[in-house]
Amino acid sequence: EPEVTQTPSHQVTQMGQEVILRCVPISNHLYFYWYRQILGQKVEFLVSFYNNEISEKSEIFDDQFSVERPDGSNFTLKIRSTKLEDSAMYFCASKPSGAGAGELFFGEGSRLTVL
Amino acid sequence: GENVEQHPSTLSVQEGDSAVIKCTYSDSASNYFPWYKQELGKGPQLIIDIRSNVGEKKDQRIAVTLNKTAKHFSLHITETQPEDSAVYFCAASIRRDDKIIFGKGTRLHILP
Numbered sequence: 001e002p003e004v005t006q007t008p009s010h011q012v013t014q015m016g017q018e019v020i021l022r023c024v025p026i027s028n029h030l031y032f033y034w035y036r037q038i039l040g041q042k043v044e045f046l047v048s049f050y051n052n053e054i055s056e057k058s059e060i061f062d063d064q065f066s067v068e069r070p071d072g073s074n075f076t077l078k079i080r081s082t083k084l085e086d087s088a089m090y091f092c093a094s095k096p097s098g099a100g101a102g103e104l105f106f107g108e109g110s111r112l113t114v115l
Numbered sequence: 116g117e118n119v120e121q122h123p124s125t126l127s128v129q130e131g132d133s134a135v136i137k138c139t140y141s142d143s144a145s146n147y148f149p150w151y152k153q154e155l156g157k158g159p160q161l162i163i164d165i166r167s168n169v170g171e172k173k174d175q176r177i178a179v180t181l182n183k184t185a186k187h188f189s190l191h192i193t194e195t196q197p198e199d200s201a202v203y204f205c206a207a208s209i210r211r212d213d214k215i216i217f218g219k220g221t222r223l224h225i226l227p
Contacts, residue, residue, distance in 0.1 A: 045215070091159070104149075104161070106159050
């Protein structure tokens with residue numbers, strides 16, 4: 001069964017360092033998302049991406065964050081200068097066109113620890 | 116924007132009994148309500164969803180009800196089993212291509 005894959009599964013970084021989280025969405029999907037989940041809290045929307053551009057972003061997704069689809073398969077989230085409060089699990093999700101509102105397929109997440 | 120409230124935050128149920136998780140949403144324009152199950156160390160997975168033109172939907176031991184007037188929706192799990200232990204999230208979505216907004220989650224423990 002096709003699945004969303006994310007790398008790395010866990011990354012530890014020093015505050016102020018740049019981090020890139022990578023995602024390979026399901027191949028025929030057209031809508032891509034990043035969510036984050038701080039330990040023990042709810043899953044929060046960061047950004048949605050369609051047709052090679054951001055379609056919506058939340059207040060969390062400030063200038064330190066960026067997304068890119070550099071080729072036909074990868075979808076990346078970059079945090080330019082990490083802060084302690086960026087420590088969280090980051091989930092990538094994708095959705096096919098025509099699947100209906102809201103049915104997102106999530107990856108297993110990338111845990112980011114900022115020291 | 117949309118806000119989804121979820122209760123309870125933790126629920127312990129004897130194996131074989133039923134579990135009910137309740138959610139409310141704020142935006143009357145929301146028209147799609149998925150439920151996700153998150154097992155330890157994994158990403159959320161869709162278990163059932165309901166659209167605003169339907170009041171109830173059932174899939175084996177899982178059912179979801181929607182009251183559009185009151186802006187409530189609920190998840191019902193009957194004959195609970197140990198593998199039902201997980202965190203369950205309700206969510207709401209307004210448009211086809213829009214983000215989904217999650218509730219805070221319910222940690223469900225199935226007691227032997």
